[in-house]
Ligand SMILES: NC(=O)c1ccc[n+]([C@@H]2O[C@H](COP(=O)([O-])OP(=O)(O)OC[C@H]3O[C@@H](n4cnc5c(N)ncnc54)[C@H](OP(=O)(O)O)[C@@H]3O)[C@@H](O)[C@H]2O)c1
């Protein structure tokens with residue numbers, strides 16, 4: 001499932017009728033060209049070529065979703081939103097929310113449409129806001145613009161903002177349809193929905209293993225399991241994430257930089273779980289590319305703490321959590337609470353086995369991507385350190401599964417269906 005970005009190129013009708021055009025960029029990790037050169041051919045949406053008004057609605061909403069997706073999650077903690085304004089089968093305005101504090105998608109689209117918005121339809125991926133936040137309410141701007149109909153993919157479930165955007169539009173006499181492509185909109189904003197429902201970051205576990213399920217050899221050597229194309233994809237995942245997390249075991253074994261090595265990437269915050277404060281002050285992750293947060297247990301060695309702070313780290317003490325049958329570990333829940341307060345909405349957990357096992361056994365993983373390289377280590381470290389289930393029938397199933405290929409490697413992505421976890425029911 002490669003990522004897709006869209007660059008709008010609005011055009012009037014041609015000899016085949018009205019159309020809205022855009023250039024699409026399919027982001028494949030193995031594409032050697034720089035990103036700026038990867039915008040492909042001009043594609044056009046032609047509502048007239050399709051039958052029935054419902055089919056038209058879907059095509060325009062897809063365009064709004066693609067606009068929202070193309071923001072690469074730089075909007076966090078805000079949701080990713082796209083808006084398209086259509087009049088007489090032709091796009092008159094497009095917009096996406098680009099960064100917190102900046103104009104909302106609807107405001108950009110309305111600005112572009114100007115007078116042409118009068119009598120038009122707006123397609124928007126999330127219920128328009130109805131409150132004075134950092135920007136004025138979109139509902140009032142939509143009403144003033146003379147838009148007649150609004151199609152909304154999903155309601156805004158955020159209790160912190162005064163809702164009622166849909167009601168306000170209806171009150172003002174606009175026709176409002178809700179729920180078109182809801183599942184796609186919810187997938188796009190999964191971190192936002194997790195934030196609203198659970199008040200914690202969305203946790204995405206990424207791991208790389210051999211065909212025989214090893215993330216490192218028995219000597220702890222784990223570089224590299226996967227090929228270059230897979231690793232490039234990991235850099236894209238880091239670019240999408242607000243923060244990347246590993247355990248102190250991985251810092252000591254691999255000395256990773258934890259940066260997103262892509263042109264124009266936004267560097268994620270680096271997070272280390274390090275109960276005994278073993279991270280060396282000479283670690284390569286202190287390269288200044290992004291803030292470093294080291295979580296440790298209360299009573300950490302003050303001298304070493306001072307050394308890490310002098311390297312630019314922030315050292316945060318969190319309580320230990322006695323986990324069944326294992327040594328005391330940092331409370332991953334407390335870590336997530338802290339990260340959430342710092343506006344982190346998408347957290348990429350990159351291992352190693354102990355850390356991945358801690359998140360797994362706490363059922364605090366929302367999405368998993370496993371890269372599988374066609375090689376066999378014949379022994380070594382398993383991806384998840386934990387007791388696991390007794391019977392295979394009790395293993396956790398992944399749902400919404402997607403499989404991608406990166407040259408010879410495979411990547412399987414899915415959402416753990418925790419309801420199927422037999423470990424929970426075990427005595
Ligand atoms: N192929 C891959 O995808 C991949 C990715 C990453 C790593 N690796 C490999 O994995 C190996 C390292 O894995 P690992 O399991 O030894 O180390 P790890 O999971 O990276 O780190 C484990 C350490 O983190 C600290 N920690 C703090 N809070 C914790 C918590 N709640 N749960 C678990 N650990 C917590 C513990 O140290 P304290 O007791 O001091 O708190 C623990 O010893 C390396 O060989 C590396 O190459 C492979």
Ligand SMILES: [Zn+2]
Nearest residue numbers: 104128129138
């Ligand atoms: Zn708004």
